[in-house]
Amino acid sequence: MKFVSGEILTEDGFQKGYLGFQRNKIVEVGKGSCPEKPVAKGLIVPTFVNMHTHLGDSFIKYKNIELPRNIEKLVAPPNGLKYKLLKEASENELIEGIEKSIAFMLKSGTSTFCDFREGGLNGICHLKTAIDLWNISSVILSRPEKLDYDKNEIDLLLRNSDGIGLSSIFDWNYSEMMEIAKQTKRKNKIFAIHASERIRENIDSILDLKPDFLVHMVKASESDLICVKENNIPVVLCPRSNAFFGLKPNIDLMEKIGVNILLGTDNAMLSNPSILDEIRYLIKNFKAFEIPEILYKTTYAARKALNLECGILGSNSKADFVVLDDKTLQPLYVSV
Incomplete structure (x- = not known):
């Protein structure tokens, strides 16, 4: 022993x-x-939980491409550079990139990650193939191949994943996004979205979707954050990714209001998927957290948010x- x-x-x-x-x-x-x-x-x-990844774009970091520091040009569906590169990539290239990110997570103590999986059913299959031989747990939030609602496609995605993770309400026809949210909830699966990342978005429209958690909220107002707190919705922050685009979340205000803050690493093409590196960046550049608090948020609190086993250690x-x-x-x- x-x-x-x-x-x-x-x-x-x-x-x-x-x-x-x-x-x-x-x-x-x-x-x-x-x-x-x-x-x-x-x-x-406890081992860490990475609450927000896009591992499918891992391969891009090895292409030595200068990436635009503009959210719309780089990651906005369907025409951002990321989506162009995803379409051009081979299956082997995608899977090898994901495996490299998984190895990096495990080495740095992350045992569970929540991935927003682009590419419809094929995207799910790529991720499941990549993790098959690795001792890591995943929460897969899939999304349709296009920015359209198709009941049969959503049913298929929900049968093969843990829920749905969409881009912002700005990208979608809102009524179709609402149908996806309702269908996901009927199946008792997770529904999460990006929110107010580059522009402030209507908080009532966001909350009416009944998301299990939100990602970013960089441009949210104080009243927006109060609404989020009152509805007990966690917010996942990805400060290194935000910094790439010249953005900075108002963590002091979130803490003052009492928002349940969790951590993710976002696009693997921009930041390595190490929660420890995200923690160290947070401690260096923000004064909101003491070390015990941020370690709790990235272990126990993250597990609770994803309804995972907390009886650990x-x-x-x-x-x-x-x-x-x-x-x-x-x-x-x-x-x-």
């Missing part, structure tokens, strides 16, 4: 202690001194943890 020791992150904060584990299972949780020399000492936290639970240096937050030991 191996041991790690230090400060263990629980739902009630950090507690001194140690974990004993073997065969990918925690078999002992103790307080006080570790019975044997630990393989690592530091902050012991206990005796007989799976050994899904990371040991971090308490000063640099560099991973010292990754169990996955």
